[in-house]
Amino acid sequence: MAARPSPIIVPEGFSLHTENTSQILLPSKNEAFLNPVQEFNRDLSVAAIRVWSEELNRAKEQKWKQNQARRATQNEGRPNKKRAKADREAEPISSATDLGESSTQAVPSVEAAPWAENSAQGAQTKDAEVWTFALRKSTCAKHVLLIQYRPYKFVLLEALSATGLRSIRYAKEIPLVKYVIANDLSSSATAAMKRNVDLNGLGEEDATGLVEENDDKRDKKVGKVRINEGDARVLMYSHSSERNRVDVVDLDPYGTAAPFVDAAVQCVNDGGLLCVTCTDLSVLATNNYPEKCFSNYGGAPVKAEYCHEVALRLVLNTISTSAARYGRFIQPLISLSIDFYVRLFVKVQSAPIEVKKAASKTSIYYVCSMCQSFYGQPLGRMVEKVSERNGNVNNLFKTHMGPPVSEECPECNSAMHVEYLLIIRGPLHSTRNLVLEHVEGNEGKYGTATRMKGMLTVAKEELDMPFYFTPSKLASFFHCICPALDDVASALLHAGHQISRSHACPGSLKTTASRADLHDIFRSWVKTHPVKMEKIPEHSPSRVLLDKRAKAEADFKRHPQTVTPSSKVKLVRYQQNPTPNWGPGTRAEGGTKRKRVTEDE
Numbered sequence: 119m120a121a122r123p124s125p126i127i128v129p130e131g132f133s134l135h136t137e138n139t140s141q142i143l144l145p146s147k148n149e150a151f152l153n154p155v156q157e158f159n160r161d162l163s164v165a166a167i168r169v170w171s172e173e174l175n176r177a178k179e180q181k182w183k184q185n186q187a188r189r190a191t192q193n194e195g196r197p198n199k200k201r202a203k204a205d206r207e208a209e210p211i212s213s214a215t216d217l218g219e220s221s222t223q224a225v226p227s228v229e230a231a232p233w234a235e236n237s238a239q240g241a242q243t244k245d246a247e248v249w250t251f252a253l254r255k256s257t258c259a260k261h262v263l264l265i266q267y268r269p270y271k272f273v274l275l276e277a278l279s280a281t282g283l284r285s286i287r288y289a290k291e292i293p294l295v296k297y298v299i300a301n302d303l304s305s306s307a308t309a310a311m312k313r314n315v316d317l318n319g320l321g322e323e324d325a326t327g328l329v330e331e332n333d334d335k336r337d338k339k340v341g342k343v344r345i346n347e348g349d350a351r352v353l354m355y356s357h358s359s360e361r362n363r364v365d366v367v368d369l370d371p372y373g374t375a376a377p378f379v380d381a382a383v384q385c386v387n388d389g390g391l392l393c394v395t396c397t398d399l400s401v402l403a404t405n406n407y408p409e410k411c412f413s414n415y416g417g418a419p420v421k422a423e424y425c426h427e428v429a430l431r432l433v434l435n436t437i438s439t440s441a442a443r444y445g446r447f448i449q450p451l452i453s454l455s456i457d458f459y460v461r462l463f464v465k466v467q468s469a470p471i472e473v474k475k476a477a478s479k480t481s482i483y484y485v486c487s488m489c490q491s492f493y494g495q496p497l498g499r500m501v502e503k504v505s506e507r508n509g510n511v512n513n514l515f516k517t518h519m520g521p522p523v524s525e526e527c528p529e530c531n532s533a534m535h536v537e538y539l540l541i542i543r544g545p546l547h548s549t550r551n552l553v554l555e556h557v558e559g560n561e562g563k564y565g566t567a568t569r570m571k572g573m574l575t576v577a578k579e580e581l582d583m584p585f586y587f588t589p590s591k592l593a594s595f596f597h598c599i600c601p602a603l604d605d606v607a608s609a610l611l612h613a614g615h616q617i618s619r620s621h622a623c624p625g626s627l628k629t630t631a632s633r634a635d636l637h638d639i640f641r642s643w644v645k646t647h648p649v650k651m652e653k654i655p656e657h658s659p660s661r662v663l664l665d666k667r668a669k670a671e672a673d674f675k676r677h678p679q680t681v682t683p684s685s686k687v688k689l690v691r692y693q694q695n696p697t698p699n700w701g702p703g704t705r706a707e708g709g710t711k712r713k714r715v716t717e718d719e
Contacts, residue, residue: 126141126317128143129143131145131146132144132145132146133146135152135154135283137154137157137160137283137287137565138161138287138291138563138564138565139287139290139291140283140286140287140290140318141317141318142281142282142283142286142310142314142317142318143310143313143314143317144281145310152280152281152283155457157565157566158456158566158569158570159370159395159456159459159461160283160284160287161564161565161566161567161570162452162454162461162553162566162570163284163288163368163393163461163463164287164288164291164292164564165553165556165557165560165564165570166391166393166451166452166463166553167274167288167292167366167391167393168291168292168293168294168556169552169553169556170366170391170451170463170465171270171272171292171294171295171365171366172294173552174270174272174365174389175269175270175294177389178270179267179269179270182267183267186265269294270294271294271295271296272294272295272296272364272365272366273296273297273298273299273364273365273366274288274292274295274297274298274299274364274365274366274367274368275298275299275301275353275354275357275364275366275367275368275385276288276298276299276300276301276368276370277301277350277353277354277367277368277369277378277382278301278302278350278369278370278371278378279300279301279302279307279311280302280304280307280310280311281307281310281311281314282300282310282311282314282315282343282345283314284368284370285298285300285311285315285343286314286315286318286320286343289318289320289342289343290318290320291563295342297340297341297342297343297344298342298343298344299344299346299353299364300315300343300344300345300346301345301346301347301348301350301353302346302347303347303348303349303350305347308345308346308347311343311345312345315341315343315345320341320342320343321341321343322340322341350378350381351377351378351380351381354367354378354381354382354384354385355381355384355385357385358381358384358385363385363386363387363390364385364386364387364390365386365387365390365391366386366390366391366392366393367382367385367386367390367391367392367393368393369382369392369393369394369395370393370395371395371397372397373396373397373398374396374397374398374401374414375394375395375396375433376396376414376415376436379394379436379437379440380440380443382394383437383440383441383444383446383448383466384444386466387466388466388467388468389465389466389467390465390466391451391463391464391465391466392437392448392462392463392464392465392466393461393462393463394433394437394461394462394464395459395460395461395462396429396433396459396460397458397459398414399426399429399458399459399460401414401419402415402419402425402428402429402432402433402460403419403425403426403428403429404419404421404425405419405420405421407419411432414436415432415433415435415436416432416435416436416439416540417432417435417540417541419432420483420485421485421487421535422485422490422492422585423490423586423587423588423591423623424490424585424586424587424622424623426455426460426622426623427455427546427584427585427586427620427622428541428585429455429460430453430454430455430460430462430546430622431541431542431543431546431584432540432541433460433462434448434450434453434462434464434541434542434546435480435540435541435542437462437464438476438479438480438542439476439540441466442473442476445468445469445470445473446466446467446468446469446473447466447467447468447469447472447473447475447476448464448465448466448467449464449465449467449548450462450463450464450544450545450546450547450548451463451464451465451547451548451553452547452548452551452553452574452577453546453547454573454577454621454622455621455622456573471513474500474513474515475500475515477496477497477498477515478496478497478498478499478500478515478518479496479542479543479544480496480497480498480540480541480542480543481494481495481496481497481540481541481543482494482495482497482536482540483495483541484521484522484523484534484535484536485534485535486527486529486530486532486533486534486535487527487532487533487534487535488527488530488532488595488659489527489529489530489532489595489633489637489659489663490587490591491527491528491529491530491633491634492584492585492633493522493523493534494522494543494584495518495520495521495522496518496543497517497518497540498515498516498517498518499515499516499517499518500513500514500515500516501513501514501515501516502514521536527659528634529633529634529637529662529663530595530659530660530662530663531659531662532659541584543584544582545582546577546580547577547578547580551574551577551578553574554571554574554575554578557570557571557574558571573621576619576620576621577621579618579619580618580619580620580621580628581616581617581618581628581629581630583628583629583630585628586620586622586623586626586627586628587626587627587628587629587636588623588625588626588627589601589602589603589605589606589625589627590625592636592637592640593640595640595659595660595663596640596641596644596649596660596663596664597649597650597653597654597660598640598643598644598647598649599647601640601643601647601674603625603627604676604680605643605674606627606639607627607677607680608673608674608675608676608677608680609639609642609672609673609674610627610629610631610635610636610639611677611679611680612672612673612675612677613631613635613639613670613672613673615629615630615631615635616629616630617629617679617680637663637666638668638669638670638672639668639672640663641663641664641666641667641668642668642671642672642674643672643674644664649664651664
């Protein structure tokens with residue numbers, strides 16, 4: 119019978135916090151930041167990184183199999199003497215387990231490995247994760263040299279760790295983690311990390327069991343969570359060379375992640391994952407501090423109901439422009455606006471041609487100060503030129519014509535705000551939402567699985583179109599009774615447009631229709647739900663909207679596709695208040711202006 123784990127003794131002045139598979143000790147003083155409400159953030163991060171690592175491992179395994187098959191085919195055509203010499207010269211790869219590429223193994227005879235086939239074929243062992251290939255067969259038939267694929271183990275760097283809870287969960291819940299580097303600038307935070315890492319059995323261990331006089335010379339086994347105290351940027355810059363980059367970087371600061379983005383995009387491997395959290399939505403999603411938003415993100419916020427999507431695109435653009443300086447580009451996998459923060463998972467890769475496309479994927483937006491109509495101005499355009507001689511396609515990159523509108527809004531004649539919005543265009547999420555499939559198959563492993571399923575389902579359905587709207591906001595521009603969400607969706611579908619929900623706002627819709635098309639639908643609605651014109655001022659922009667004639671009559675008859683897949687099942691798609699006075703929380707007490715305190719959000 120297995121021994122029961124001994125109960126944890128909680129020292130005086132501490133409290134025990136349990137989250138999923140991990141337990142940490144929290145001091146009564148706020149020495150290192152932890153927000154329990156952010157469990158959803160941590161659950162989502164574990165799931166996203168785990169899915170990414172499994173996809174990376176599958177890609178490496180497939181490439182390895184192709185290489186082995188190619189080498190085997192080449193060896194088949196060699197003369198027997200050369201094949202025998204190749205067998206003799208083959209050396210085991212000592213670091214195969216660490217590198218995740220391959221390992222060699224000599225088998226006494228063919229009968230000892232009955233599942234091994236000829237060199238051009240492969241067979242699977244009882245372990246589904248380990249594939250074995252008979253690479254070459256010796257002419258003396260005394261042994262078969264076998265090459266085994268070993269899963270790729272990746273290195274994760276959490277730049278701002280605080281209590282270490284996130285790093286501990288990564289090490290315990292993601293099978294393919296080699297080790298986690300947990301960093302913090304605060305000495306009190308690193309002390310808390312060491313305490314919690316040891317509590318979970320992930321720290322350094324004495325491999326010999328002997329204590330020598332010189333502690334520095336003891337033979338120790340390095341723990342799965344390696345703690346570092348120092349500036350996060352210095353640590354990431356020290357991993358920026360190609361030979362010592364890490365595979366995943368997680369930025370989760372208190373406030374903006376902008377100061378750390380430049381270092382982060384340099385220290386991630388090609389195909390690596392960058393996870394970014396920004397909790398400064400008072401800067402990103404309001405019009406209170408446009409100067410601060412520009413200094414942090416190179417753009418200005420929007421005073422509109424779709425401000426949370428603008429916040430996502432501002433952060434994406436910041437990451438994209440930082441990566442482009444080093445010949446790299448990003449591919450958004452998941453980009454979510456959640457409660458009081460944004461959380462993004464992007465893949466970082468190197469490709470000069472993709473960097474050249476960055477200007478054509480970036481826009482400045484003109485936004486109406488009244489009806490919130492928006493008009494994008496791309497910074498560049500890409501032209502494909504086909505050669506008449508050989509049919510090759512060349513991409514030419516040019517500047518874009520503009521501006522798209524005049525000083526007045528074409529819809530309501532109000533002033534246009536020339537927002538300096540360098541917002542990345544294109545999809546916010548990958549079309550293959552593998553994280554959702556993973557969560558659906560592992561609901562018991564995440565405390566917030568229900569909400570994860572709901573939000574990821576809505577994100578999967580989102581159209582690749584900029585900005586959403588809500589019928590209630592549009593109705594306020596017309597001073598009319600608000601139509602039901604299904605009525606507006608039906609009218610759009612009958613007119614031939616596509617629709618989807620948006621994860622960023624309850625009761626919202628995204629559509630392929632233009633803003634003018636939406637206004638025409640509301641003009642048709644007003645015909646059957648009249649507006650009291652005497653209550654609207656004479657020079658109000660609402661009169662301009664109402665005086666225009668609709669180009670076509672809207673059909674509000676119920677359309678069968680108005681109910682999206684996420685609406686057919688009971689899903690918690692949007693946050694409900696988990697506790698009283700919940701929010702970003704209070705910064706840890708150990709921080710000063712000169713010494714940045716890092717925290718786990």
